Amino acid sequence: MLKHLNMYTKTHMFCRSYSLDERLLSCSDTVEVRRVKFHPGSIHHNHILILTSDNMLRLYQIKDTEALNIAVIPVGQKPTGMFPGSKTPFLDIYGEIAVDFDFGHPEIAELPPSIEGNNEKAMSKYANRSKEEKYMINVETQTFDKIATKDPTWNRDDWDKLVWPIYILRGDMTIHSLNMDLKKRWKPSLRGPLPMSSLENNGQNEACSLVCLNTVPQIMCIAQSNGTLCHSIILDIEEDEINKMKENAKFISHIPTKELCVFETIELELGLMTNEDDLDSKYKCPIFLKKDESKPGKYYATHSAGVHSVAISCVKELQHFVDSQEDPTSDIFINPSRAEYMVCTKTVSSQKVNPVIGFALYYEPPAIITLLSDGNLVTLGVMYTSDMPKIEDLTVHEDDDIAIHSPLRKMLQEPFDQYIQKILKKTSTQPILKLASTGKTNQEQCYELLQRAAQVLREEYFKNHAKAREELEKRVQTLLMMKKNQQKEIQCMNDETDRMQEKASNLAEKYEDIKDKQDDLLKKCENLLMLVSRKKSAPSDAEKAFMAELHTVEEKVVAYGNKIDKIKNKMKYQQIQMENWKAQETKKVSTINATHTNTIKTNLQETSNKITEMIKEINDYKKMLNLKDALQ
Numbered sequence: 001m002l003k004h005l006n007m008y009t010k011t012h013m014f015c016r017s018y019s020l021d022e023r024l025l026s027c028s029d030t031v032e033v034r035r036v037k038f039h040p041g042s043i044h045h046n047h048i049l050i051l052t053s054d055n056m057l058r059l060y061q062i063k064d065t066e067a068l069n070i071a072v073i074p075v076g077q078k079p080t081g082m083f084p085g086s087k088t089p090f091l092d093i094y095g096e097i098a099v100d101f102d103f104g105h106p107e108i109a110e111l112p113p114s115i116e117g118n119n120e121k122a123m124s125k126y127a128n129r130s131k132e133e134k135y136m137i138n139v140e141t142q143t144f145d146k147i148a149t150k151d152p153t154w155n156r157d158d159w160d161k162l163v164w165p166i167y168i169l170r171g172d173m174t175i176h177s178l179n180m181d182l183k184k185r186w187k188p189s190l191r192g193p194l195p196m197s198s199l200e201n202n203g204q205n206e207a208c209s210l211v212c213l214n215t216v217p218q219i220m221c222i223a224q225s226n227g228t229l230c231h232s233i234i235l236d237i238e239e240d241e242i243n244k245m246k247e248n249a250k251f252i253s254h255i256p257t258k259e260l261c262v263f264e265t266i267e268l269e270l271g272l273m274t275n276e277d278d279l280d281s282k283y284k285c286p287i288f289l290k291k292d293e294s295k296p297g298k299y300y301a302t303h304s305a306g307v308h309s310v311a312i313s314c315v316k317e318l319q320h321f322v323d324s325q326e327d328p329t330s331d332i333f334i335n336p337s338r339a340e341y342m343v344c345t346k347t348v349s350s351q352k353v354n355p356v357i358g359f360a361l362y363y364e365p366p367a368i369i370t371l372l373s374d375g376n377l378v379t380l381g382v383m384y385t386s387d388m389p390k391i392e393d394l395t396v397h398e399d400d401d402i403a404i405h406s407p408l409r410k411m412l413q414e415p416f417d418q419y420i421q422k423i424l425k426k427t428s429t430q431p432i433l434k435l436a437s438t439g440k441t442n443q444e445q446c447y448e449l450l451q452r453a454a455q456v457l458r459e460e461y462f463k464n465h466a467k468a469r470e471e472l473e474k475r476v477q478t479l480l481m482m483k484k485n486q487q488k489e490i491q492c493m494n495d496e497t498d499r500m501q502e503k504a505s506n507l508a509e510k511y512e513d514i515k516d517k518q519d520d521l522l523k524k525c526e527n528l529l530m531l532v533s534r535k536k537s538a539p540s541d542a543e544k545a546f547m548a549e550l551h552t553v554e555e556k557v558v559a560y561g562n563k564i565d566k567i568k569n570k571m572k573y574q575q576i577q578m579e580n581w582k583a584q585e586t587k588k589v590s591t592i593n594a595t596h597t598n599t600i601k602t603n604l605q606e607t608s609n610k611i612t613e614m615i616k617e618i619n620d621y622k623k624m625l626n627l628k629d630a631l632q
Contacts (some may be wrong), residue, residue, distance in 0.1 A: 018067040020048065020060050023617070030087060035100050041182055049166075049180075054078055057166070058179070060249075073188055075168050075176065095172025095207070102212040102220075104165040104177075104234065122373050164256075167194075169210040170220060173230075177258055196232065196260040211289040215296045215315050216322055220260060223287040223301060227268040231312060231337065232260040251607040262316070263333050269341055270305040271348040272431070272452065283348060285355075294363050304355035306431060307343040307370055309382070341431040343370055343378055347449070354434055372434055380432065416475060423468045446587045557625050564618050571611065 019026075025033055032053040037048035039059070055076035061068045079089030091097050095319045166178045168190075176192030206224035207524030211232070213219045222230040237259050245255045270283045285304040292298040297315030301308040313335035321332055337603040343352040362379075370378040433449070539547070 018062055018065075020050065020067045021058065021069055025050075025052070030082070030089075032087075034098065037101070037103070039164070039182065040103055041106070041162070047182055048099075051075075051098055051168075053097060055091075055096075055098055055102070057168075057178070057180075059182075069181070071182065071184065072166055073178065073190075074171065075178065075190055079574070081130045088446070092171065094168055095174075097171055098168050099171050099175075099207060100209045101166055101168045102210055103216075104167055104212050105216075105218050106162050106164050108161050122372075165212065167212060167220065167234075168192075169207055171207050173207045173222065173224075175220075175222075175260060176254060177211075190586045191254055192255045194258050194260055195237070196262060197267075206284070208286045209289045211299055212289055213296060213299060214293075214311070215312075216319055217437075219312060219315070219318075221289055221299060221310075223289050225286055226282065227270045227287070228285075229266040229268065229287075229301065229310060229339070230262055231264040231266070232262040233318070235259050236260055248344050264312075264337055266310065266337055266339050268301060268303075268308050268339055270303060272341075272344045272433070275452050283346075288359075290359060290361070292361060294366060300359065300361070300368065301339075302356045302359045302370075304353045305344065305346040306341065307356060307359065307368065309340045309342050310337060310436045311340075312337045342368065342380060343434060344431040345372060345434050347435065350435075352435070376434060378432065378434060420468050420471065423471060424464050553625075560621050560625070564621075567618070574607075574611075 011471050024031055030053070033050060034053055035051040037049055038045060039049050041047075047618055048060045048067075052058060052062065055074060057071075057073040057075055059071040059073070061070050061142075074420050076096060077091060079091045079097065080090065081090045083090070089097065163179050163181060166180060168176045168178060170176070170193075174193035175196065176190050177194060178190050180188045206226050206228075207222060208225050209223040211221050213221065218234045220232050220234055222232070224230070235258065237257055242255060242257065246252055249255050268287070270285060281307065287301050287303045290300050290302065292300065295311075297312040299310055301310060314333050314337075317332040317335075329391045343356075345356065346352070353373075356370055357373050358369075360369045361367075362369060366382040368380050369384060370380070372378065400617070403433060
């Protein structure tokens with residue numbers, strides 16, 4: 001178990017090693033180790049899963065200073081018979097031996113069924129778990145992409161049920177799945193084989209390796225010993241299909257919940273071809289796959305003939321299809337995957353090989369490290385294209401929805417540097433040659449290699465460069481023509497601008513003249529209206545109404561004047577009567593008693609008050625009618 005050290009400052013690294021079941025794995029003649037991987041769900045990174053040739057998955061835990069075997073899970077029938085004089089079991093001939101496994105994306109595990117005789121019922125409860133236990137995802141074994149992010153809506157039980165499915169590959173190209181719980185809360189059950197669509201069955205059991213890439217949806221890559229790579233997508237099986245399987249299934253626990261949709265197959269060049277006769281020769285060898293943790297859609301294939309790098313082109317399209325709710329406008333798988341021969345250790349015409357016995361990836365900077373059987377160590381830098389979006393892609397165009405019918409606009413729509421890169425892109429690769437050293441140089445083989453290199457240069461490099469030069473010349477001519485047209489358009493626009501300015505100045509002068517004339521006409525119209533109104537003899541309706549109102553007011557004034565005269569005469573008469581009465585009273589002896597006197601005083605007081613009120617009303621009417629001394 002390697003301890004993590006700072007490799008940039010340390011020149012020496014110290015390792016601590018543990019023996020995993022040494023008696024079985026090292027001393028047995030029949031049991032061989034097929035694949036070893038750390039379990040990504042291990043909290044302390046101390047769980048190791050081993051696939052052996054006896055169709056067993058063995059789980060080990062490094063605890064203190066010991067490696068404990070905590071589980072042994074069968075993944076198929078245990079081989080019993082062997083071919084005489086060999087270690088090959090009979091089951092291996094039919095492809096029923098598991099050859100490789102890998103972990104899928106973490107998911108919430110469903111309640112596993114429990115088998116009771118021939119009837120099967122679903123379990124309803126999990127084992128008791130301690131509340132103080134904490135669970136986390138092993139992020140060191142994941143990719144840089146987030147596969148299972150912690151959702152705040154999840155509760156503690158959801159994280160306890162998070163498991164990593166194990167996909168197991170057999171030699172006959174069948175895939176089985178297995179959900180293993182590190183806490184052993186349920187017994188793992190092998191499901192499968194997983195349905196695989198769109199795969200041609202050639203009847204040959206040649207599967208040797210698989211890898212599950214860290215993409216969404218997850219892509220599984222399967223390698224065959226004849227150099228064929230199979231790319232498929234892991235999908236969930238619909239509920240209706242699962243119900244149909246249950247009707248014919250012998251055990252419900254073996255029914256798969258996933259299926260594989262094969263969308264592409266690639267054939268690798270196992271060995272460098274030096275002449276046309278090599279096309280008919282077929283070389284077979286085990287192929288081992290290793291994914292690139294820094295690039296979700298890239299992995300490497302190592303074999304006895306060298307190293308290939310494979311890049312799947314539909315990863316971004318698949319991710320966009322999953323994220324968007326609309327149907328894709330174009331075929332997602334229209335761009336084929338690219339396989340590049342990076343290191344070659346064998347030619348097709350030669351039987352001598354220099355197999356790869358060690359392979360590793362270095363990420364800062366990205367490079368591959370290959371160890372060959374002759375002791376040579378090959379390091380090769382890997383150049384990644386930038387994943388940053390183009391500025392043109394971030395620009396919003398108003399006429400994006402308008403169909404482009406012009407060939408020139410179609411040509412200028414694509415960035416020219418990308419177009420040149422497509423032209424210079426190689427269809428075949430020239431790998432680094434690291435052939436087996438025999439001490440003697442075969443001149444014929446050297447000549448064939450030279451011919452192959454020259455052919456690649458002629459067909460790939462020179463031809464593509466000539467085509468790129470032609471495209472550059474075409475683009476220069478096109479740009480010159482566009483420049484001339486634009487200069488003409490600019491000159492026409494300048495002339496048109498001058499003409500428009502002259503027209504604008506003329507229109508401004510005309511506007512001022514028209515405005516002055518309009519002001520003169522308005523003044524003349526006002527004078528005419530005044531003259532017309534003065535010479536008109538018949539009164540208007542408003543004048544008639546005003547005159548009628550004046551006549552009414554005049555009549556009221558005359559009536560009020562008559563009433564006032566009457567009141568004045570009455571006042572004079574009353575004054576005369578009062579004077580006469582006073583004179584008579586002075587001559588008479590008072591014969592009126594006190595009661596009559598008070599009554600008379602009261603009546604006189606009331607009469608005086610009424611007269612005073614009438615005088616006030618008369619004065620108010622004077623003010624209303626604007627009469628001055630009318631009563632004098």
